[in-house]
Amino acid sequence: MNEIGQEIVRVSPDPTEKYVFKVIEDKDINAFALPGGFVYIYTGLLNAVESDDELAGVIAHEISHAALHHGLKLTKRQKPWDIAQMAVVLAGALANKDTSSGAYALSVLNTAKLNGYTVELEKEADAAGLKMITQSKYNPVGMLTFMERLDRSESRTGASVVELGIFRTHPYTPDRARALRAGLNNANIEINRRLTTRSIQAIAESVKIRDVEAAVVKIDGGVFVTLAPSEGTPALERARSVAEAVNRSLLANLRFQEVTASAAAPVIQGRGITLAELTDADAALVNKTPADAARSAASQLKDTLWREYLRTHS
Structure with missing residues (x-):
């Protein structure tokens, strides 16, 4: 983590600033920065990221808070409200003859103002963090994929369903994800989510079918193609070549x-490039004609990629 953090410091507004990165043992997915260059990452977040690129995005966001002096801005933001806060306390006390009600009103007012400003600062830190990571050796798409995964998680749990208005402490995750996508597009950076996540991949496995030493290529748990030995080449070797191409x-x-x-x-192709070429023996293993076996394999791969698309875009 320190290596990733120091790389982000290198491209920060002040690369001479000293930062210390520490881990907090806690299952929450969280991170924060404190004055003095201390950045804390929860173990829950470390377990949630799927690549160094995603972790770099989180660290860039937190360093942005520190580099932009957001803590100081929040402190200064409170001062103009001192008189208004006193008025709220007094009004609450007079109306309810109970100072605790006035104190509650003060708390509501303060929370509303500070959290509204925090929304602004979070968006600013996202933009600055994206700019930093774009200049680093890490893939800036990781910042987006992590945010999108948080969005999907929140959607499943209902965490972002309730409208919290000015009381929410962060912008809605979908809003932040949309802003990151726009930032990447404006910078002409291709959004290839497979480079920054534990994405689907093809693997080759040996199988025995009707006494034939065959092999299969699996993608996301499903069988893409089934292969037989061909012209002296073992089936597993053929399968490994197909898996590499995929x-x-x-x-x-x-x-x-x-x-x-x-x-x-x-022949099954992807973007005009041959991924697999089937033989009569391959087709016989799945009781199809070669043409039908190829169409079935192409359909299987399309379905797999479509499911992946739905997982990452919904």
Whole structure:
């Protein structure tokens, strides 16, 4: 974590500033920065990130809070409200003949003002953090993928469903994710989520089918193709070659609509690049014609990529 943090410090507004990165044993997904260059990351957050790029995005956000002196701004923000706060306390006490009610009104007013300002600062830290990480060796898309995953988690638990208005302490996660996407697009950075998350990948496995030493290529738990030995090449070796081709295409941001089955030959392609070419023996293992086996494999891959798309965009 310290190595990642120091890389972000290197591209921060003041790279000579000293920062110390510490871990707090807590299951909450949280992080914060304190004056003096102390950045604290909860173990819950460390377990939630899926790559160094995502962690770098979190650290860039927290360093932005420190570099932009947000703590000082919040402190200064309170002072103009001292007189108004006293008036609220007095009015509450007179109306209710109970100083605790007045104190509650003071708390409400203070929370409203400070949290409203915190929304502004969080957005500012997101923008500054994105700019910093773009200049670092880490992929800025990690900042987006982590925010999107928080958004999906909050949507499932209902954490962001209730309208909290000026009392919420952070901008809605969807708003922040949209702003990050816009920032990446404005910087002409391709949003390839597979580079910064534990994304789907193809793996080769040996199987035995009707006494044939065959192999399968699996993607996201489903079988993409089933292969037999061919012209002296073991099935597993063929499967590994197919898996490598698929994984290269996945890392190049292959999309479901770019997967096709050739009409002229039993070939599955992704963005015009051959991913797998099936033989008669391959097709026989799944009781299909070569053309049908290729179409079925292409359909399987399309479905897998479509499910991935839904997971990352809903």
